[in-house]
Amino acid sequence: QVQLQESGPGLVKPSQTLSLTCAVSGDSISRGDYYWSWVRQPPGKGLEWIGYIYYSGITYYNPSLKSRVTMSVDTSKNQFSLKLSSVTAADTAVYYCVRGRRDLDYWGQGALVTVSS
Amino acid sequence: DIVMTQSPLSLPVTLGQPASISCRSSQSLVYSDGNTYLNWFQQRPGQSPRRLIYKVSNRDSGVPDRFSGSGSGTDFTLKISRVEAEDVGVYYCMQATHWPDTFGQGTRLEIK
Numbered sequence: 001q002v003q004l005q006e007s008g009p010g011l012v013k014p015s016q017t018l019s020l021t022c023a024v025s026g027d028s029i030s031r032g033d034y035y036w037s038w039v040r041q042p043p044g045k046g047l048e049w050i051g052y053i054y055y056s057g058i059t060y061y062n063p064s065l066k067s068r069v070t071m072s073v074d075t076s077k078n079q080f081s082l083k084l085s086s087v088t089a090a091d092t093a094v095y096y097c098v099r100g101r102r103d104l105d106y107w108g109q110g111a112l113v114t115v116s117s
Numbered sequence: 118d119i120v121m122t123q124s125p126l127s128l129p130v131t132l133g134q135p136a137s138i139s140c141r142s143s144q145s146l147v148y149s150d151g152n153t154y155l156n157w158f159q160q161r162p163g164q165s166p167r168r169l170i171y172k173v174s175n176r177d178s179g180v181p182d183r184f185s186g187s188g189s190g191t192d193f194t195l196k197i198s199r200v201e202a203e204d205v206g207v208y209y210c211m212q213a214t215h216w217p218d219t220f221g222q223g224t225r226l227e228i229k
Binding site for chain 2: 046047048049060062063064096101102104105107108109110
């Protein structure tokens with residue numbers, strides 16, 4: 001069974017960088033069968049694409065966030081990561097890591113990140 | 118960006134009755150490979166989204182057959198033939214034909 005687990009600080013100060021990691025089990029990122037994605041959901045609101053990454057390191061970012069987003073992958077640890085810089089309160093959300101891009105068939109449980117001083 | 122418009126946004130349904138959610142896109146979702154990348158997701162209260170339907174009408178493994186998807190071009194529909202209590206939650210359509218992929222606003226299904 002494929003499982004994804006987000007981890008990282010739950011509280012980030014404004015203007016700082018949000019960092020999250022997604023550990024994957026039950027599948028191997030380096031097989032290259034899927035892209036690996038990040039999606040976020042502000043409290044009580046809908047879903048927003050952040051972007052996705054391939055095992056080779058190729059990335060695709062939502063243009064609305066592109067200037068602040070960096071994704072990376074560590075195939076030796078079977079995990080991938082998200083960094084979002086210069087955060088504001090508007091970045092407060094549950095962040096999900098997800099397998100696939102068009103697929104989105106397996107989701108992590110989500111990590112709530114609050115931006116507050 | 119492609120705008121995905123769902124209706125209704127709130128859907129009160131009596132147990133055992135059918136339900137239908139509409140999703141319309143601002144452009145055709147037919148991709149150059151001939152596929153239409155339109156998915157439906159269910160998000161139960163306090164849970165992560167779960168994919169129900171992919172490429173318009175393909176039901177995921179473990180999804181009850183009372184769920185069905187249909188449509189083409191810019192108009193799509195998710196139908197539940199007989200609503201059960203476990204179906205309560207928010208339903209999202211999502212297009213993955215045009216980058217950035219975009220979601221609908223969500224339709225909240227509740228039991229009357």
